[in-house]
Amino acid sequence: MPELPEVEVTRQSFASRILGAQVLSLRMGKPLRWPLGCDPGRLEGATVGAVLRRGKYLWVPLSPAGVSAESPPEGLLVHLGMSGALSFAKSLGPAGPHDHFELDTTAGLLRLTDPRRFGAVVWGASMASGLPARLLAGLGLEPFDEAMTGAYLHQRLKGRKVSIKQALLAGDIVVGAGNIYACEALFMAGIDPQLAAGRLSRARCDRLVLAVQEVLHQALAMGGSSLRDFKDAHGSLGHFQLSTRVYGREGEPCRNCATAVRRMLQGQRSTFFCPVCQKK
Template identity: 60%
Template sequence: MPELPEVEVTRRSFADRIAGARVQGVRLGKPLRWPLGVAPASLVGRAVLGVRRRGKYLLIDLSDGLLLLHLGMSGSVQFALALPEPGPHDHFDLATDRGVLRLHDPRRFGAVVHAADEADPVAVKLLGHLGVEPLTEAFDLRAFAAGLKSRQAPIKQVLLAGQLVVGVGNIYASEALFLAGIRPTTRASRLGPARVARLHAAIRTVLSRALAVGGSTLKDFSNAQGQTGYFQLETMVYDRAGEPCRVCATPVRSIRQGQRSTFFCPVCQRP
């Protein structure tokens, strides 16, 4: 699934080029996870003011309303002056006078949803439960520590839930916990101040590095210009089960948590 770095890399790859464009047409393919919510023709003539990100959602601000775009499990977007005829997995085209924005999603877990604004119940339902953005000043260490202290679940599950801090998905949670020296199964409330501070810093470090190298391309992720990411080439534990830890040479272990694969070093990461 595209995680925060991949979504932000995608945003940066087309946001400047589509800003100021005017919608000329909308094409819908097969139904996605949620319906668009308005008649496609009603979007024609609206201007694209800009593109923001909230967690794993792209927010396309229009002169009237906004579109919330989610890439789902396997989605990606393209933006170009002209694109080929849509294929069977191309489910949404936003045609503008500056190019066509297309959502490609083989598994159809993604969505494009219209809302009047962020106070619209539709937007609140999708965005209202999200935690703070980890690469902003809002990601406060004291608030993060207090939130962890009240949670009894394993720390990796707390990170994936996205209620304290948003966007730390499976890949980056495993990597941040390794960098902080914390076992993924450790109960969140057991983490003392020093380990919380290390984890807080590790989340920022790992996500910043992923952004710098274009995110992770494990299967078919690419940004809106068709470029892939390279973070997967330098992971310390993720997807390296049985391989030697890059620090201590102990074989990396893999377990299942919440039906997701978790990777860790049993020596470098303390319970």
């Protein structure tokens, strides 16, 4: 599943090119997770604003023709699902059987390709109303938010009996620490992924916040991770998976102590860790 780095890399790969373009048409293919929520024709002539990211969602603002620029723009909330990808180019050729959304603009065509159809494109009068607001309501802090500190994490983890790995994946405390990045951050912070979240000390929370931010910075710099078929809107692959310290390295020597990296299942997700470097 595309995680925060992959979604942010995708945003960066087309946001500046589509900014200010006018919508020529919108086409929906086979049904996605939720219906669009409006007549596609009503978006024709709208101007595309600055594309934003919130967690793993993208918000594409659309200012309808004739509406005051001071009015909050309506827009489209986009989620890539399990295996979706956005493409943007002047010409992308005919739509294929897995292309389920196309926004044709004066700057080019934005297309969502999603073989499994777990992705979504939904209209909203704003990010703060309707279905977009409900989908975004439960999200935690962005990892680079100034409020994302060890003190904040320590407070939010109090009393939680689930493992720290599961607490990170839940997304209600901090967004962006998906499975790959949670494994890597816990290794960097020296924390056993099975440790009960509520048992983390303030000092370990400080280290974990810094580790999450460092891992995500590295992933963004390397274009995200392409474990299966992730590509940005240019069609470029990510390379973070080539430099992981524990993820995907079961049986290989730990880069710190040479102990064999182990794998276990937590919540039906594979967790990779070093039994020596990561302490309870």
